[in-house]
Amino acid sequence: MTDTALALADLDFDRYDHVRPIRWTGEALELLDQRVLPFTVVHESCRSSDEVAAAIRALVVRGAPAIGIAAAWGVVLAARALPADHATDAAAASALLEPALQHLNAARPTAVNLMWALARMRRVLATAGADWRAALEREAQAIEREDLAANRRMGALGAALIAPGSGVLTHCNTGSLATAGFGTALGVIRAGVAAGRVARVFATETRPWNQGARLTVWELGQDGIDATLIADSAAAHLMKTGQVQWVVVGADRICANGDTANKIGTYPLAIAARHHGLKVMVVAPSSTVDMATASGDRIEIEERDPAELLSFRGKRVVAEGVRAWNPVFDVTPHALIDAIVTERGVVERPDAGRMRALFG
Structure with a gap:
């Protein structure tokens, strides 16, 4: 177990951290609509859970992480929807808010951060007084x-593992768009660029939603980081x-033995990396x-609408009668992972x- 990090004070974080996907206005939750990036930058305003x-x-x-943060703000909106005189104590509010929490919890079953954030909100409510809102x-x-x-913190820890002048390949989008800011895997890349350790960045398209092509290379471009896009294959x-x-x-999700669920296509990248003598780093908060x-x-493993594979921008591009299988995630066995980086530290050969x- 390693906990060596680059000195946080020596990294120019602000230079490489310009995108924010979540904004709380005091009245509504504004979410940067990632379905229409990179050509349209618009926020969707949510006023209810x-x-x-x-x-x-x-x-x-x-x-x-962004899903968990959004869900936490969803609980705040649910609390605001209760009449001021309808629930004066936290115990009564807890029962009234539970359906909203369950609805939020069911939105995405694989991302454990969603359940984790809602559990934190429940714990706070359980011990709150009259100012529970x-x-x-x-x-x-x-x-x-x-x-x-x-x-x-993870950016500094992960970048410390990378030798100066290295090239990195990333998959899906793990940057500011997927978090409160800076990112997890992209945070390591940002810190690595800032420290002169990452010299080349490659990003996969990440089919079928093209998060890499639409989001990752756009986001890195906002920070002036040059990235080369490649097809997944x-x-x-x-x-x-x-x-x-x-x-x-x-x-x-990272399991107790280090097995990791991530965007579909991660598992074959890990297999290919092992064959070619590359290292694999998983970066995620605890x-x-x-x-x-x-x-x-x-x-x-969540499965999404097969139409995402059969259609493009709402128009079917595959012959009628063809079926599709569309799992969103795959699981990379821990034996193919060289390092798991969290803000608590690094687990090597998990x-x-x-x-x-x-x-623990």
Whole structure:
């Protein structure tokens, strides 16, 4: 278990951190609509917990940490919807808010951050006094603030593992758009660029939603970081050329043995990386670690509408009668992962024992 980090004070975080996907206005939750990026930059305003749940389900907001933050603000909106004189104590409010929490919880079943954030909101409500509405708002703010701090810490920890002048390949979008800011895997890349350790950045398209093509390269461009886009199927050939030394990805759930669920396509990247002698780094906050789930075999893998594969921008591009299978995530076995980076520290060559040593 390693905890060596680049000095946070020496990294120019602000230079490489310009995008924010979540804004609380005091009256509504504004979410940067990631479905229409990069050509349209627009925020969807959510004024109820049901609207937040719908936005999570529809991928207006995506990325495990961002989903958890949005859900926490959804609880705040649910609390504000209760009549001021209808629930004067936290115990009564807890019962009244539970349906809204359940609805938010059901929006995305794989991302453990969603359940983690809602559990935090429940705990605060259970111990709050008459100012329970304000307590919920403070907790949502804390979840968002802590995520940004954790991302910067992870960036420093992960970048310290990368040799100067290295090339990295990333998959899906794990940056500011998926978090409170700075990002998880992209946070490592940002910190690596700032420290002169990352010289080349490659990003996969990440089919079928193209989060890499639409979001990752756009987001890095906002920070002046040059990135090269590749087709998912070009990754193994890229590795063979020697231009990359690390595959750096995020996670939606990390099990007690280190098995990791992430965007579909991560598993084959890890297999190809092992064959070519590259290293694989998983970067996620400790809220993504699920020590109650022993291994990846027990993770529920979400499946989305097959139309995402059969159609493009609402128009069918595949012959009628063709069926599609559209899992959103796959599980990378811990044996293919060289390092798991969280804000608590780094687990190298993760297994059940090393995970337990850091996370208990």
